[in-house]
Amino acid sequence: MTARRPLHPLTVPEAETLTRQLDHDKVPVTVRVEGAYPGTVVLWPALALTxxxxxxxxxxxxxxxxxxVRWAGAVA
Incomplete structure (x- = not known):
């Protein structure tokens, strides 16, 4: 199955803004735009999350x- 191109892809600056917001909210997750398919958002938790x-x-x-959007370590 081929993934579709997102209509509203996340930019790197937007990912950085989301990471700062999560840090402010005491959620230890880094948001990155990466992956095998361009524009995939990968969430990197620093610790186990509730x-x-x-x-x-x-x-x-x-x-x-x-x-x-996927969690780091999850199979795509």
């Missing part, structure tokens, strides 16, 4: 982009 932290991260990121 379910609430995971949900907060996904809600924050998915409000900004319709690109593919």
């Amino acid at each position: 379910t609430r932290q995971q949900a907060h991260t996904l809600c924050l990121v998915c409000r900004r982009t319709d690109a593919t």
Whole structure:
């Protein structure tokens, strides 16, 4: 299956802004734009996250982009 191109891809500066917002919210996650498919958003947690932290991260990121979002270490 081929992934579709996002209509609203996340830029590197936007990813950095999201990382700062998450840090402010006490969620240790780095947001990066990378991956095998251009524009894939990869979430890099520094520690094990609670379910609430995971949900907060996904809600924050998915409000900004319709690109593919995955957690680091997850199989694409």
